[in-house]
Amino acid sequence: MPVINIIFVLALYAQCEPTPVGDKRLAGLAQAQCLIAAKRFAEAGPIVAQLEKDFPSDPDVLYVSAGYHMKAWNDVIYRMYQNAPASYRVDQLSAEVFETQGKYTEAVAEYRKAIAKNPLAIDLHYRLGRAILQQSHDPAALEQARKEFEAELKLNPADAVAEYQVAQILTAEQNKAEAQKHFERAAELSPDFPEALIAVAKLRSDDKRYPDAIALLERATKVQPRNETAHYNLMLAYRAAGRTADAQREKTELDKLQKPPEGEFSNFLKKLGDKN
Amino acid sequence: MKRALALFCIGLASAQDFHPHFYNAAKEAGLTAPIPNGGNTSKEFIIETTGSGVAFIDYDNDGLADIFIASGPGSPSRMYHNEGNGKFRDVSAALGFTREGWAQGVCAGDFDNDGYTDLFVTYWGQNALYRNVGGKRFEDVTAKMHLTQDRTRYNTGCAFIDYDNDGKLDLFVANYLKFDFNSTPKPGANPYCFYRGIAVNCGPRGLPFDRNILYHNEGSAFRDVSDASGISQPDGTYSLGVLTGDFNNDGLTDIYVAGDQTPSILYLNQGNGKFIDEALIRGVALDDNGKAMSGMGVTAADYLHDGLTSIFRTNFSDELETLYRNIGKGEFRDVTTEAGLGKNTRYVGWGCGFFDFDNDGWPDLLLVNGHAFPEVDKLKIDIHYRERAILYRNDHGKFTDISESAGPAILETHSSRGLAFADYDNDGTLKALINNQNEPPSLLRQSKPSANHWLEIKLEGVTSNRSAIGARVKLTSGNLVQTDEVRSGGSYLSQSDLRLHFGLGSSTKIDMLEITWPAGNKQTETNITADKLLTIREHQ
Numbered sequence: 153m154p155v156i157n158i159i160f161v162l163a164l165y166a167q168c169e170p171t172p173v174g175d176k177r178l179a180g181l182a183q184a185q186c187l188i189a190a191k192r193f194a195e196a197g198p199i200v201a202q203l204e205k206d207f208p209s210d211p212d213v214l215y216v217s218a219g220y221h222m223k224a225w226n227d228v229i230y231r232m233y234q235n236a237p238a239s240y241r242v243d244q245l246s247a248e249v250f251e252t253q254g255k256y257t258e259a260v261a262e263y264r265k266a267i268a269k270n271p272l273a274i275d276l277h278y279r280l281g282r283a284i285l286q287q288s289h290d291p292a293a294l295e296q297a298r299k300e301f302e303a304e305l306k307l308n309p310a311d312a313v314a315e316y317q318v319a320q321i322l323t324a325e326q327n328k329a330e331a332q333k334h335f336e337r338a339a340e341l342s343p344d345f346p347e348a349l350i351a352v353a354k355l356r357s358d359d360k361r362y363p364d365a366i367a368l369l370e371r372a373t374k375v376q377p378r379n380e381t382a383h384y385n386l387m388l389a390y391r392a393a394g395r396t397a398d399a400q401r402e403k404t405e406l407d408k409l410q411k412p413p414e415g416e417f418s419n420f421l422k423k424l425g426d427k428n
Numbered sequence: 429m430k431r432a433l434a435l436f437c438i439g440l441a442s443a444q445d446f447h448p449h450f451y452n453a454a455k456e457a458g459l460t461a462p463i464p465n466g467g468n469t470s471k472e473f474i475i476e477t478t479g480s481g482v483a484f485i486d487y488d489n490d491g492l493a494d495i496f497i498a499s500g501p502g503s504p505s506r507m508y509h510n511e512g513n514g515k516f517r518d519v520s521a522a523l524g525f526t527r528e529g530w531a532q533g534v535c536a537g538d539f540d541n542d543g544y545t546d547l548f549v550t551y552w553g554q555n556a557l558y559r560n561v562g563g564k565r566f567e568d569v570t571a572k573m574h575l576t577q578d579r580t581r582y583n584t585g586c587a588f589i590d591y592d593n594d595g596k597l598d599l600f601v602a603n604y605l606k607f608d609f610n611s612t613p614k615p616g617a618n619p620y621c622f623y624r625g626i627a628v629n630c631g632p633r634g635l636p637f638d639r640n641i642l643y644h645n646e647g648s649a650f651r652d653v654s655d656a657s658g659i660s661q662p663d664g665t666y667s668l669g670v671l672t673g674d675f676n677n678d679g680l681t682d683i684y685v686a687g688d689q690t691p692s693i694l695y696l697n698q699g700n701g702k703f704i705d706e707a708l709i710r711g712v713a714l715d716d717n718g719k720a721m722s723g724m725g726v727t728a729a730d731y732l733h734d735g736l737t738s739i740f741r742t743n744f745s746d747e748l749e750t751l752y753r754n755i756g757k758g759e760f761r762d763v764t765t766e767a768g769l770g771k772n773t774r775y776v777g778w779g780c781g782f783f784d785f786d787n788d789g790w791p792d793l794l795l796v797n798g799h800a801f802p803e804v805d806k807l808k809i810d811i812h813y814r815e816r817a818i819l820y821r822n823d824h825g826k827f828t829d830i831s832e833s834a835g836p837a838i839l840e841t842h843s844s845r846g847l848a849f850a851d852y853d854n855d856g857t858l859k860a861l862i863n864n865q866n867e868p869p870s871l872l873r874q875s876k877p878s879a880n881h882w883l884e885i886k887l888e889g890v891t892s893n894r895s896a897i898g899a900r901v902k903l904t905s906g907n908l909v910q911t912d913e914v915r916s917g918g919s920y921l922s923q924s925d926l927r928l929h930f931g932l933g934s935s936t937k938i939d940m941l942e943i944t945w946p947a948g949n950k951q952t953e954t955n956i957t958a959d960k961l962l963t964i965r966e967h968q
Contacts, residue, residue, distance in 0.1 A: 254624055289774035289810050323765060354716070384718025388711055391759065403709050406718065410691070 168192065177207055184216050193224040240269035244276065247283065256287035277304035278314050294321050312342035319351065339368075346372040346379050353385060362393035380409050446786050446878050448819070450835035453859075454871040458516045459495070464502030465845075465865040469802050473612060474631040475530055475552050476500070477800040478584065478604065478668070479778070479845030481921030482863045483534045484852065485545050486510075487523075488563035491961070493850035493925045495861060497869055498531035498549060505531045505549060507566075510852055524566045529553050533670075533921030534846075537588030537597045539645060541894040545926065550583035550601060574649040575599075581638060582607045585670030587917030589681050590893045591657075591697055593946050596645040597893045597916075600659070602667035602685050603638040605631065624809075628801040632666040632688050640667055640685065640693075642703075658695075658703045665690045670917045671726040673737045674900065676758025679948060681898045684712065686723030686741050696758065712739055712752045716762035721747050722776075725847070725920030729782035729791040730911040732825040735902070737913065740769075742777025742795055742920070745811050749777055749795065768827040769793075772818050774811050776800055779847025779920040782822075783858045787880035787931030789908045790822040794872075796862050796920075798843030814841040817862075817872075837872045844870070850925035856882040856959060858929055863922075881932040881958035887914055890966040891947040898946035901928055905935040905958075932958050 168186035170179060180203045187196035200220045207213045233242060247262035263280035266273070281300030284293050298321045304314040319334030332355055338348035353368035366389045372382035387402035454460070466476020480498035487494050492510035499505045507525050508516035520526070530552035536545050544560035557575050558566035570576055577583075582604040588597040612635065616627030620634030642659040643650035654660040669686040676682065680697035684707075687693060691713035695703035707713035715721050722744030728737045736754035743749055748770035752760035764770040775797035782791035797815040805813050819834045820827040831838050846863035853859075860872040883903070887896035900913045912928050932938070938956040945951065945966050953964060 289772075291771075324770070326765075326768065328766070380718040382718075384714060385716070387709065388761075391709065391711075399709060406708065410720070 168195075177203070177210065177213070180206075181212055181216055184220065188216075188220050188223055191223075191227060193220070193227060196220055197224075238269075240266040240273060240276075243269065244273075244279075247279065251279075251283060251286070256283050259283040260287050272307060274308050275304070277301070277307065278311065278317075281314075281317060294324060297321060310341055312338045312345050312348060315341060316345070316348050316351070343371075344375045346376045346382055349375070350379075350382055350385055353389065357385075357389055357392060360392075362389055365389045366393060366395075378409055380406060383409065446788075447830070448785050448834050448878075449875045450819075450837040450860075450872045451875055452837040452840060452870045453514065453873050454869055457514055457871050458518075459497075459508065459869050459871055461503065461506065461518070462866055462868050463497060463499050463863055465500035467802060468866045470615075471629050471800075471802060472615060473607070473609060474605075474629050474635070475582070475607060477629065478532060479843075479865050479921075480505075480531050480863055481534045481779075481846030481919070481923070482848045482861045482869065483536055483547070483923035484848050484850030484861060484925040485536045485547060485923060486925070487545060487547075487560055487566075489544065491854065493852040493927075495852075496534055496547060496923075497861075497863060498534050498846065498921070499528075500530055501528050504528050505534075512853075514853055522565070524558070524568070527556065527568075532582075532584050533586045533602075533917070534923050535586040535588055535670075535917035536895075536923045536926065537897050537916045538894040539588060539597045539599070541596070541889075543894060545895060548586055548588070548599060550586050550921070552582045552607065553580055555583050555586075555601065572649070574651065575643065580608065583641075584668050585685065585917060585921050587670045587672045587683070587915070588893075588895070588897055589672045589683065589916065590898055590946050591642070591681055591703075592644075592701060593680070593892070593898075593948065595889070595891060595893055595947065596647060597895065597897060598645045599643040599650060600670060600672070600683055600917075601641040601643070602670050603640055604668060604688070605666050606636040606638050607631075623801050623804065624807055626801075626803050626806060628803050632690075637664055637666065637690075639663065640665075653701070657701055658705075662693050662705045665693055667693070668724050669726040669741070669920050671728055671739065672898070672915055672917065673728050673913055674898070675728075675737055675739070675754065677736070678758075679944070681946070682758075684726055684728075684739055686726045687713075687720060688722050688724065689720060689744075691720045692723050692741065706758075710758055711760040711762065715748065715750055716764075721750060723750075724776070724778045725780040725795075727781045727793075727919055728913075728915075731782060731791050731793075731822055733790075733909055735909070735911050737911075740780060740782070740793065742780045745774055745776050745799065748773060749780075767825065768829075769820065771829050775815050775818065777818075778845045779862065779922060781847055781849050781860070781919050781924065783849045783860070784822075784929065784931035785819075785858060785874065786821075786878040787856065787882045787933070788878070789880075789905075789910060789931045789933045790824060792822045793820040793827060794818070794847065794860055795820075796842075796844035796847045798845065798865065802843070812841070814843050816841050817844070835875070837870060840870065842867055842870065845920055846922040847919045848922040848924040849929075850927075851884060851929060852925075854884070854961060856884075880934065881936055883930045883932060883938055883956065883958055884961045885928045885930070885941070886926070886961065886963045887928070887943065888963065888965045889945060889947075890968050891949070892945040892966055895926055896945065896966070897926070900944045902940075902942040902944075903930050903938055904940045904942075905932050905938045908933060908935065927961070 184199045203213045243262045243266035247259040250259035260283045277300045281297040284297040301314045301317045315338035319331045322331035335351040339352045349368045349372040353365040356365035369386035383406045390399035483496040484493040494510045495508040506520040509519045533550040546560045547558040549556045557570045559569045584604045585602040613630045621630035639660040641654045644653045666688040667685045671684040683695040685693040694707035723741045725742040738754045739752045741750045751764045753763040776799045777795045779796045795818040799813045802813040816839045819831045821830045842864035849858045857877040862870040889896040896914045903910045936958045941953040943951045
């Protein structure tokens with residue numbers, strides 16, 4: 153029997169008390185497993201968090217943490233379905249689960265049910281619009297989705313992301329003038345929203361207002377230093393403005409960001425390549 | 429912060445008066461043999477997905493474009509002779525095309541300048557250089573010309589290119605990745621072997637990269653100059669479609685390569701035997717969000733009549749196709765959406781080509797599609813293994829999707845790969861040949877072509893390479909000024925007729941033709957009447 157399972161059994165007998173084992177990692181793992189099994193999630197949480205802090209790359213720790221989060225999530229969902237089965241939140245949650253499974257038709261249906269139960273709930277129209285776009289490549293989907301984003305904006309006029317989505321759809325529909333207003337509104341509502349900053353910057357570049365575009369894109373890269381879209385468009389804006397050295401610097405940055413991650417799997421692939 | 433999504437666009441009806449009606453003439457033309465290419469309902473390995481190209485090549489110089497179709501195992505690649513009257517005859521065995529294997533790309537050029545167009549066929553495995561012997565047969569001279577490779581490679585797109593303008597055609601060969609049946613994981617084996625939750629063949633992500641190859645034509649043999657030229661430098665691209673052209677107007681032919689799930693490459697010819705990849709800084713590596721697309725096919729045209737060669741690339745489903753407008757000095761801008769493209773996101777695009785189907789002088793755009801994974805049909809979503817083609821009409825630089833009203837051949841569903849164009853019966857309209865996986869090819873032609881005028885030009889190099897590959901033509905007819913270039917390879921692993929085709933609208937006369945030959949010399953022809961095939965030989 154693996155050591156971790158022996159300790160786990162011991163911990164169970166000890167009513168999930170901290171085990172008298174000198175090794176901090178093994179003791180933590182044993183206690184966490186015991187508490188998770190006993191559905192004492194509130195107590196397990198801090199122990200798992202501490203383990204992750206102390207041993208961030210340990211596969212046993214990560215495995216136990218994944219189990220904790222999954223079981224805790226399942227437990228809450230179960231209670232929600234038991235205690236409030238008719239709530240719009242149940243429909244919303246079902247929709248979100250379907251989304252994660254890629255079942256967008258089902259997700260759309262569940263979001264519609266949730267909206268019917270609570271038409272004023274924030275975020276439902278936005279999520280429905282997003283699911284509609286995922287569900288279908290049919291041209292009609294664009295208009296349906298736009299209506300949902302606009303409905304979200306009626307409930308929450310300060311929703312920058314809904315503004316951004318409306319603008320994206322208008323762009324796709326070749327309505328650049330209207331799209332521009334919504335992109336600019338999104339950036340006003342949320343000055344640290346990188347996608348909106350980038351979109352407005354592209355419009356400025358189209359108008360050859362490169363200094364304005366550069367300012368917006370520099371801000372986007374500051375807000376989100378690993379945003380490849382921002383770096384790419386900043387590189388192009390520098391290029392257009394004749395700032396070649398700056399463009400090259402952004403290119404270098406982008407090259408770094410786009411480099412495949414190093415790790416066990418990458419190493420395996422490299423070895424596969426070396427065989428040929 | 430909620431995550432924003434990529435959006436999908438819609439098509440609009442065309443406002444133009446002329447409505448093309450394309451039908452599939454393959455059967456009546458005698459093109460009935462299916463083209464085997466791996467599994468039909470599932471594909472265990474990536475080699476089954478990439479399919480193969482097609483070519484229009486007038487191998488016997490009778491003025492009628494013949495047909496070559498590359499094939500996967502189960503059939504040799506086939507050559508069909510153009511018998512006239514729209515009929516083709518299978519002459520594969522008689523000409524020496526008996527080899528079976530994983531044929532991928534095809535490109536044409538007269539590498540030995542003997543006046544007969546030769547053929548290069550890429551394979552997963554040894555490539556084949558077929559020397560055209562007087563239009564009577566093809567001789568496999570791969571080994572004799574030192575093109576035998578020292579290991580099994582996954583060669584894909586190819587193009588003959590005279591990169592040093594010495595009058596002898598050199599050869600570029602793209603390589604996809606390192607693949608073999610024994611070591612490549614099976615469907616579902618790792619995270620790179622799934623599509624929308626279903627197990628599919630693995631790759632390209634997760635499979636090892638390979639490098640592209642440039643061979644210099646030394647006369648008696650080719651020499652691998654990949655390292656010395658810098659062609660092997662980019663290390664991280666899954667290369668497929670190849671497009672050549674002078675993208676920065678410096679008189680030297682450059683090379684663009686579509687990268688699958690990786691940045692595309694733009695090898696800029698430095699003029700000293702070296703190439704440098706400048707795709708990223710010049711704006712043709714990624715889409716306008718800075719993301720690498722799944723590039724497959726590539727084509728180019730002066731679609732705006734500004735004298736600059738812009739680049740179009742097909743991509744995967746849930747991605748926009750990409751149009752990079754050349755804004756001068758070899759710099760590009762992604763104008764896909766504003767040009768009216770990017771309206772079809774459920775298709776996996778492969779072959780593509782600008783062709784002026786209505787001869788109005790504005791190059792239109794045809795794309796052929798088909799998903800990489802037959803298994804996608806199990807998902808019961810609006811993405812399918814067999815898909816229809818897409819036809820965009822070019823209206824002064826803005827594109828309109830007219831697929832739904834362009835005739836039954838556009839709407840036929842196939843899993844298509846290669847695509848090439850030629851006016852094979854010399855009636856003044858271009859036809860399209862399509863390689864369909866495990867089905868006979870399609871041959872698209874119009875039942876009632878436009879009455880607009882046209883000109884076709886066959887260029888013959890003398891100092892320059894005989895095929896005139898790399899020659900540029902500027903045609904002026906009234907206010908209409910068009911430019912084009914003779915290219916080897918292109919589209920998706922395919923070869924269109926080497927003759928250039930220009931639509932002229934209502935003009936019956938061409939005021940001026942200005943030819944810039946690869947050797948650098950310029951030649952002008954004036955007062956040419958329309959509606960004919962014109963052969964122009966390079967002045968010495």
